[in-house]
Amino acid sequence: MRKHTIAAMWEEIPDDADDLALVNGGFRVYLCLCGKSLPDRTAAELHAMETDQCTTCLGTTTEDIVPGYSQKCTACAGTGRRKAQLTWELAHAEAEMVITVEIVRDLISGFTEPFRLSQVADLVRDTLRLPVGRLPVGPRVRDVLRQLEAMGELVLISAPEQLLRGTTVMLYRDPYWEHVRN
Ligand SMILES: [Zn+2]
Ligand SMILES: [Zn+2]
Structure with missing residues (x-):
């Protein structure tokens, strides 16, 4: 089985960068160990999905918020797995109702x-x-x-x-x- 370790690397960030785009996955270069081309965030999330990895942290278990600051991924409870992410999504929906x-x-x-x-x-x-x-x-x-x-x-x-x-x-x-x- 091929490894699908997806890495996101920060690009040079201009001073007037759009902060929302920055926090939401912009200004990064995405690479997968398998060599598949991942031109943008959407492609990276799609590839994470098809390889059963969390689409927020791309299987890395940590979320990079801004350069120099990361936190344990809250979407998948730090497991990096798509299944945990889906379970947690359901729990969020339930919490919203309750x-x-x-x-x-x-x-x-x-x-x-x-x-x-x-x-x-x-x-x-x-x-x-x-x-x-x-x-x-x-x-x-x-x-x-x-x-x-x-x-x-x-x-x-x-x-x-x-x-x-x-x-x-x-x-x-x-x-x-x-x-x-x-
Ligand atoms: Zn891959
Ligand atoms: Zn995650």
Whole structure:
């Protein structure tokens, strides 16, 4: 059996590079050990799919966010496998159905002090009696809180842990919010 180790290498990145394109797989050269031509990100993802590898990390188990910063792949729980990625996708869809905006809004309604993401995630887990590790509770709760923030109900008050690329690509590990007072 041939090895399909896919590597992504950073290209020279201009100062005015589109940050979104950068984070989403642009400005890289893709190569597979088998020699197949991978001209762009789409081709690389397709080849990862046909070789049963995760389409986010291309089987490498790590996600390169910006040059000099990588993290364990969240799409496949760091396994690099397509099957794990699909299972995790289903779990995300389930979490979206179970953890609704209404539930989260209700749970945090009594908070008068700033609250952390991890705190709300624990509360959701306890309230809905969700076993640890089966559903991506943290990521889902983060999405909901960001949604409430976009709707003007909450305001993010913590500073980012790390600025990865100016102020457009920032890293928040356990951010905290507070209610917008009227
Ligand atoms: Zn290959
Ligand atoms: Zn992955």
